[in-house]
Amino acid sequence: MNNTIILERTTFSEIPIDYTWSFSDKTIKDTSYITHGYYTYPAKFIPQLAARLILENSKEGDIVIDPFMGSGTTVVESIVNNRIGIGTDINEIAYLLAKVKTTPIKTSELLQEFNNLDFDLQSRLNGQYDYFLKKAEQILPKNERIDYWFLPQQKEKLSIIFARILEIQNNDIKDFFLIAFAQILKSCSVWLQKSVKPTRDPHKKIYEPLTLFLNQSKKMLKKHFEFDKILNQSIKNNIDKFRIVKCSDSRNLPCEKDTAALIVTSPPYVTSYEYADLHQLPSLWFGYLSELSEFRKKFIGSAYKDDRKKIDLKSSLADKIVLQLGENKKGKEVKNYFADMLESFLEMKRVLKKGGRACIVIGNTEFNGVKILNAEVFQEQFENIGFKTYNIIHREIPSKMLPSTRDTKTGQFVKVTDKNLKLAYPTEYILIMEKL
Ligand SMILES: C[S@@+](CC[C@H](N)C(=O)[O-])C[C@H]1O[C@@H](n2cnc3c(N)ncnc32)[C@H](O)[C@@H]1O
Incomplete structure (x- = not known):
């Protein structure tokens, strides 16, 4: 493990990009190896990224958790690297997918x-x-x-x-x-x-x-x-001891307090994707969707959430961003989002042991000229609840297809189709926060 790097809370965009985290040499075949390519899950991270974080920040036998597991990338990489993998997601399709991707079958x-x-x-x-x-x-x-x-x-x-x-x-x-x-x-x-x-x-x-x-x-x-070939035999024989996946909220993790070594996760963004809508087709067939409007509200980052009462976001930067957005729908959505994320961080703190690390993969976005500095806000929130900054990695997200960016008005992902437009690849951050 590296030595701790102390960073001031300035804008992270000035942090030099570390190209060793781009994995630009990886082909689709590489990123969909073993069970990773079973289902097209939007905004999933590549297995090589999860694997590197796991290998550099934990050891064999440790508990690794992804509270927003999505398609289960972290959980798969945890068990193939001989860790105990735990994951939750509020979406039943994600749960079913992560279960299938991590279940050995003869x-x-x-x-x-x-x-x-x-x-x-x-x-x-x-x-x-x-x-x-x-x-x-x-x-x-x-x-x-x-x-x-x-x-x-x-x-x-x-x-x-x-x-x-x-x-x-x-x-x-x-x-x-x-x-x-x-x-x-x-x-x-x-x-x-x-x-x-x-x-x-x-x-x-x-x-x-x-x-x-x-x-x-x-x-x-x-x-x-x-x-089946690469999974360790003893994990295969006792899969329920080595992998726990659950359809539940990130604020209620199936893990005892002070036991986990590591969190590796990429949380949802505020109103970027409506995850409840995205998985509508299988949800309809499998009978998961009786009430779409109620279902949407459970998702962090959804535009359909009920407004919260006054809340301490534990970040002066978050307060400033919310103030800049103003007393409107977007302002409320962003405030709800930072509040929900803070509760998720508190739950991460509960399950991590002292010295355990939370690796959060997150990018920044913009609405109507207001910069939504998710990464900087998250760092401040973590530090205010009892974590120190271990490292912040600035990485490029190479895209094999069209480069994507975010629409500065809506904050949603859009593809750049104008051939004359030269767009640098989008970048994001990996916050590595350590529990004190
Ligand atoms: C960026 S995706 C994670 C993708 C994942 N890293 C992968 O490789 O597939 C964020 C996930 O957060 C989930 N999510 C949103 N709100 C949640 C909540 N309250 N509790 C747990 N998961 C939630 C979404 O369903 C979505 O799957």
Whole structure:
């Protein structure tokens, strides 16, 4: 581990970029190795980043936690590096995904179940279509939003696939195929491809559900075999002792106080993504979405949260930012966000042992000319609740596709499509805070 670096709380943009944290040599194959590529989860960080933080700041057998685990990158990297991985996320899809990505399954059983599925689905969809469609219709959750996103023909075929997956007896194997199903939903719907906002595209090319499902399952099978090979045998045999994933709030971690060595996380941003909307398609099929408006409020950073009473944000910079934004919707959203994040940091403090570290990957943003200095605010909040700054890393986020930036009016991620516009890659910070 490096020596402690003392940093003044100035704007972090002046910190030189450390290019060893760019991982620009990594290909998509590298970043989707073992189970990491099962599902397209927005704003996930790359496994190499999580792995380096874990290796440099903890040792084998330590507890590593991600309170905003999303697709479970930190938890996967924790167990393959012989740590105990704990993760929470408020989103049921994230929970299911992280569970599937970290659950070892016997190769022969998985393959057998895939062959059975393949055989049954071919005959149901080609031969006994009407009979199985009737059966499937009884299972499918009733929600008019499904008809909004799926044309009747795709919906029927997807229903037959979904109903067949639900017949699988072994829960781990059933969940594995549910994730394959979740991953193909966007391509089988009229959801505007590549859009993170729920937008309909009437001209979209829609793919054949069975072909997509079988191809996705095959891809995942191959990756699962890789995962099975590299996972330590004793972890494989006792997975429930080495990995705890839960669908719950970051402010209520499933961990005893003063026991964890490390937190590695990338928290949500204020009103950048509406995570509740993003995972709408699988949530609809799996029956997770009865009340979208109530569901949205649980997400930190959502624009739909109820306003809070007066609260001490434990950061004079946060107070200044909120004041600058003014008494309007945006001002309230940012205040709520910093308040929610402060509560998450207090929970991190509860579970970390003395000397334990919290690594927070976060970028800054801007609304209507007001700089939302998330990283600087978080550092101040941490220091005011009993942490010291161990290190702050300024990193570049290389993008293999179009570089993205944030719209300075809305703060949302947008792709830069103007070829003449030269845009430096966006950067972000890794705060490494140590519990005193
Ligand atoms: C930037 S993403 C994390 C991505 C993750 N690092 C990965 O590699 O997939 C932030 C996550 O925070 C979750 N989140 C938002 N509010 C939450 C809350 N109150 N408790 C726990 N998780 C929450 C979102 O559902 C989202 O998955």
